[in-house]
Amino acid sequence: MSNADSRRRVAIAAVLTAAFMFAEIAGGLISGSLALLADAAHMFTDAGSLLLAWIGYKLAERPADSARSYGFARMKILAAFTNGILLILLSLWILWEAAQRLLAPVEVMGNLMLVVAAGGLLVNIAAFFVLHGGNQEDLNLRGALWHVAGDLLGSVAAIAAAGIILWTGWTPADPILSALVAVLVLVAGVRIMRQSGHILLEGTPEGLSASSIVSDLTQNVPGVTRITxxxxxxxxxxxxxxxLEVSAAPGANPETLRRDVKARLASQFNVSHATVEVVSAPE
Structure with a gap:
């Protein structure tokens, strides 16, 4: 799927998230519920993160120029890395707030909390399916998806907590369930940050290694004597x-050898962009 499709999906999710955020603010102010206001802050952060993901896609579409020969394609990876950091920080904040509420419980209006949380669940399910229908190998889209998933899980936790509070009056259910959701989001944030950071640090792509490339080319491309x-x-x-650099066997045509090596890299390793230098084999 194209960046344009992913960008459109992120924009829809951002609008849904931002729109319901105002409903949560109103519900929190009317009921005096700190839990709803905290979740509204969560959704505000997520709306900003979705906007960041959208900007990443938009910038990635800009063409290459004299100063950036690869263009701005990496902007969406940078956006994914930033979103990973935001997921981690948001999770840590939720864990901190949960600890504070366990130490100093606050009164929660279970009825209004249940209604607003149920509305949030419906909105987050819609946003989740919009994003889930996109390219799941896209790190920027996955970062946005996990922001929405965190909201969705938060809504489920809020509904469960509201039910427990209405049934038993036990208010610690709210921070405990919120902390469990925060741990799941924390793990996703770390994973996304590590994967996008690996790309930004020019790490070797998954499934590729210098040794496998050397072994495959020397065995399967006629005229190759050494790969360095x-x-x-x-x-x-x-x-x-x-x-890479290819040492050609005596009598091998350099241009033919270069084309053969590039074709093998494309077919065997899915590498469509390779720079191949062909030199004469050492005596």
Missing amino acids: HVHAWSLTESRPLVT
Whole structure:
């Protein structure tokens, strides 16, 4: 799926999230519920993160220029990395708030909390399915998806907590269930930050290694005697890049050998952009 499709999905999710955020603010102010106001702050952060993801897609569509030969394709990876950090910070804040509420419980109006949380669940389910229908290999989209998933899980936790409060009056259910959701979101944030950070640090793409490339090319491309100076990295999660030097066997045509090596990299390793230098084999 294209960046345009992912951008459209993120925009829809952002509008849904921002719209319901105002309903939660109103519900929290009317009921005096700190839990609803905290969740509204959560949704405000998520709406900002979805906007950041949308900006990442928009900038990634800009063409290459003299100063940026690869263009702005990595902007969506940078947005994913930033969203991973925001997920971690948001999770830590929820855990802190949960600890504070366990130490100093606050009164929660279970009825209004249940109604607003149920509305939030419906909105978050809609936003989740909009994003889930996109390309799940897209790190930027996955970061946005986990922000919405965190809201969705938060709504489920709020509904469960409201039910417990209405049934038993036990208010610690709210911070305890919120903390469980925060841990899940924390794990997702760490995973997304690590994967996008690996790309930003020019790490070797998953499924590629210098040793496997060397072994495959020397065994399957006629005229190759040695492969050296192999470097593999990613521009985005779906665009691996490779540079290498090929030592040609005596009598091998350099241009034919270069084309054969590039074709093998494309067919065997899904590398569509490779820089191949062909040199004569050492005597």
